[in-house]
Amino acid sequence: MTTEAVRAALSRQEIELPSWAFGNSGTRFKVFTQPGVPRSPEEKIADAAVVHKYTGVAPSVALHIPWDKVDDYSALAAYAKEQGVRLGAINSNVFQDDDYKLGSVTHPDPAVRRKATDHLLECVDIMDQTGSRDLKLWFSDGTNYPGQDDIQDRQERLATALKEVYERLGDNQRMLLEYKLFEPAFYTTDVPDWGTSYAHCLELGPKATVCIDTGHHAPGTNIEFIVAFLLRTKKLGAFDFNSRFYADDDLMVGAADPFQLFRIMNEIVRGDALDPDRGIAFMLDQCHNIEEKIPAIIRSVMNVQEATAKALLVDRDALRTAQQSGDVLGANAALMDAYNTDVRPLLAELRESQGLDPDPVAAYKRSGYFEKITKDRADGQQAGWGA
Numbered sequence: 001m002t003t004e005a006v007r008a009a010l011s012r013q014e015i016e017l018p019s020w021a022f023g024n025s026g027t028r029f030k031v032f033t034q035p036g037v038p039r040s041p042e043e044k045i046a047d048a049a050v051v052h053k054y055t056g057v058a059p060s061v062a063l064h065i066p067w068d069k070v071d072d073y074s075a076l077a078a079y080a081k082e083q084g085v086r087l088g089a090i091n092s093n094v095f096q097d098d099d100y101k102l103g104s105v106t107h108p109d110p111a112v113r114r115k116a117t118d119h120l121l122e123c124v125d126i127m128d129q130t131g132s133r134d135l136k137l138w139f140s141d142g143t144n145y146p147g148q149d150d151i152q153d154r155q156e157r158l159a160t161a162l163k164e165v166y167e168r169l170g171d172n173q174r175m176l177l178e179y180k181l182f183e184p185a186f187y188t189t190d191v192p193d194w195g196t197s198y199a200h201c202l203e204l205g206p207k208a209t210v211c212i213d214t215g216h217h218a219p220g221t222n223i224e225f226i227v228a229f230l231l232r233t234k235k236l237g238a239f240d241f242n243s244r245f246y247a248d249d250d251l252m253v254g255a256a257d258p259f260q261l262f263r264i265m266n267e268i269v270r271g272d273a274l275d276p277d278r279g280i281a282f283m284l285d286q287c288h289n290i291e292e293k294i295p296a297i298i299r300s301v302m303n304v305q306e307a308t309a310k311a312l313l314v315d316r317d318a319l320r321t322a323q324q325s326g327d328v329l330g331a332n333a334a335l336m337d338a339y340n341t342d343v344r345p346l347l348a349e350l351r352e353s354q355g356l357d358p359d360p361v362a363a364y365k366r367s368g369y370f371e372k373i374t375k376d377r378a379d380g381q382q383a384g385w386g387a
């Protein structure tokens, strides 16, 4: 790829920000609050718009219902537009109600399943108002003890609920089915892996696709293989980017394993799936528990950009030639040459050519925004866990 083509691809890249990353979060032991944290969906959107202002590649914000519940979603969409961003995926929440102790859409009680399915349908109603394309589904459903519930019945209940929601989707709407190996259920999880998600999506139809949350795998899982498989079968809908050392750590993407992020983006570039027109949503799903939130999110966006730039720099011809001639070391070197390239000057130049500061974190720090929100948001209830 020529330098011009690399720049063009990078300038069209889009990374979606999660509203919840701007709120307070923590571990199950403690939530540390921070000054200046948003108190409303509007303030979360305003913060997301700041990240877009300094990076130029984060034009949309994912919402979480009910965390971002408002009376008028059209007005919220208009507010986002005024701020220079748009509303993205609607994330459902069927894991924070006492009724869901034994599950939501897979609960043994049909009344609880009805309540959970109704919430998912409500999320589609919201999408109609926000203009969102994607409904993101993550189920905490599962069991803690062998024998606790019938595993096969739970799969059937899941399929039934998904089908009802799928049929409610509009022509330009999609369902993203996220999976997670374990937690909060520890014995069985009803959607534990990409294969389960893929099988349900296949059964549902073309508007159902898999969401890969990079933190939701067993240690050592080859995530880029999953990417390659789902690209081939046109069932990759989205990423929830974050990084992990142990379990679902929700740390900044690219922080724990930048090489893994590069390998993932390499499959994306190889599959010609980077452009927003290709329909894959590249979202962040992170919690900033001890670090300052807005600069952490800017840093995360930059980490994805850097991995993408390296993937775009892979000499595809040299790689293909080496692969086809059985030159194992040559093929590996073609990949590693790109990974070991310092792409920071390229990205700094790209930002300058777009009228942005070459160093988005420094530009944010100089802007006085943090001082302003700390002052403006001194009163009221901060958004986030434990709120």
Ligand SMILES: [Mn+2]
Residues within 6 Å of the ligand: 138, 178, 213, 240, 285
């Ligand atoms: Mn996720």
